[in-house]
Amino acid sequence: MAELENAAFEQAAAEHLLETVFAPWVRDLSLSVEAIHPPGSGGGAGASLRMKFSNRLCREGGIICGQALMSLADTAMVFAVASACGRYRPMTTVDQTSHFLKPAANADVLADARIVRLGRSMAFGQVLLTTAFDPKPVAMVSSAYALM
Numbered sequence: 729m730a731e732l733e734n735a736a737f738e739q740a741a742a743e744h745l746l747e748t749v750f751a752p753w754v755r756d757l758s759l760s761v762e763a764i765h766p767p768g769s770g771g772g773a774g775a776s777l778r779m780k781f782s783n784r785l786c787r788e789g790g791i792i793c794g795q796a797l798m799s800l801a802d803t804a805m806v807f808a809v810a811s812a813c814g815r816y817r818p819m820t821t822v823d824q825t826s827h828f829l830k831p832a833a834n835a836d837v838l839a840d841a842r843i844v845r846l847g848r849s850m851a852f853g854q855v856l857l858t859t860a861f862d863p864k865p866v867a868m869v870s871s872a873y874a875l876m
Contacts, residue, residue, distance in 0.1 A: 737810045739764055742775065745807070745816050754803055757796060758782060762838070764811050774842035774853075775807030778860070781836050790834040797837065798826050801855040801869040804841035809851045809873055812843040818876040819851070825870045832866040835859035849875050 742761040758780035765774040777800065779785075785796040802821055810816045841855040850872060857867040 737764065737766075737813070737815050741816070742807055742810070745810065749806075749816070750803065754799060757785070757799060757803075759800065759803060761807065764807065765842070767812055767814075772842050773808060773812035773846070774840065775804055775811055776841070777804045777807065777839045779837045779839070781834060786833075792832040792837060794826070794828060797828070797832065797857055797867055798824065798869070800837060800839050801826065801841070801857060801867070802871065804839035804855050805851075805853050805869075805871045805873065808841035808843050808853050808855075809846070809875070812846045812851065813875075819873040820876070821871065822850070822874050823870075823872040827868045829865050829867055832857070832859050835861050837866065847875075851875060 742764050746761060760778045762776040762778050767773040779800045785792050787793050802824055809819060838858050838860060839855050841853055843853045845852045852872050855869040856865050858865055
């Protein structure tokens with residue numbers, strides 16, 4: 729993990745992080761890093777992740793369960809914080825507030841995570857979740873992280 733903390737946080741570092749740092753059940757969500765948004769880019773520092781659709785994530789009717797959506801948002805924010813810091817830093821979720829706006833059904837889900845404020849010991853961010861075929865949000869998530 730030390731090599732991650734000393735490297736610039738770009739696509740290759742993000743893909744390595746996804747494979748090495750997260751618990752096996754998070755990797756079972758079939759996430760992929762779509763983009764890393766460095767500080768100063770349009771919209772600010774952040775990251776975009778995709779959660780591939782799977783019936784294993786669904787409840788009745790092909791609707792993706794809230795737990796999977798919250799895990800996607802939480803994971804996406806780890807990448808957004810790493811982008812803002814320029815490297816991966818160990819962190820822990822302090823707060824996550826999710827507002828579910830409509831069901832996500834039978835489609836991949838995209839998470840656009842952006843940093844609102846980055847301090848020395850805390851990071852705050854927002855995640856917008858949409859489906860791959862509809863830009864209308866399925867959920868909005870606000871998060872806070874303690875940086876180790």
